[in-house]
Amino acid sequence: MTRVEHGFGPLWDEDSRVLLLGSVPSPRSREAGFYYMNPHNRFWPVMEGLFKEHIGPDPAGRAAFLHRHRIALWDVIASCDIEGARDASISNAVPNDLTPILRSATITHVFTTGAMATRLYRQLIEPGLPEDGPSIPVTRLPSTSPANAAMRLADLQDAYRPILRAIGLTADEGRKGH
Template sequence: MATHPNSPLLHVTHGFGPVWDADSRVLVLGSMPSPKSREASFYYMHPQNRFWPVMAALFGEPTPAAEPEARREFALEHRFALWDVIKECDIVGASDSSIRNAVPNDLAPIIRASRIAHVFTTGGKAAQLYRRLCAPHLASAGIDVPMTPLPSTSPANARMRLPDLTAAYQVVVEAITRTGRA
């Protein structure tokens, strides 16, 4: 996403916790919440982000209302957990390419306490940071779950249309189905 040339590099703390329960089957990880998501204290809250329309299409349902509680219920009902790779970092606006000094979230406790059997990352930076920061920690904790990188649903990824994103995200439903009810 383009940033204003005078935008400052800010130290940002994630600010809200993961969405999950003991019956979660997959974990979907972004990099760091956008300013709109941090403001709303919930995931994928920028009005142009296509995450929620994609997930709704996958499950054949209407897009959940823009309120965090409706989206939380949707995620839990469909057995996908949400969190981000990064707990804190230096970042300019919502620009993943500007991320510096990333500190990862500790994913092990929720993976151990749930039925999560697959991790998906949304966007190239989330995948890169997961491989570098989270995967080694999980391996040292004796946790071996596969990770599949997915394209970003951000408006910055304008080259991918909604049908293309929905097709790419079909693997999420397949992973949920492999571990129980979709």
């Protein structure tokens, strides 16, 4: 087990409408200082297919894509003990503080990417949310990790379609690259 720190902050702005939360960045993502940088992770191909828009490998272009589509991106975990990139090995997790995003942006939906992100969100984040705060729906999406190789890319893209509705697009508008 290795103790890891997230290493970089959330990607969001005041116009963000949905918040996508992973568990913790992979070693490659921590090394690059940006989200989903393992070339075998299918997050970015899922987004390209969903929005019918080429995104490319550059973090600045990826960040611009997310801002343009009002998508905030972060992870549930600020630090934890983990073996490599194996979510199943996560222990001693410390959550990120979502308060700045939830107070400054109009987040209408939270999406968690994978079983561990969902479990840790429910366990570590939800209990700390203010009871008098807005009720924000949470939807579990499948993991885009190479560990979820049994799920085809087209099936992942279908599973991620609720993001389009949450930001106010129809599937056809997403396909046109809004």
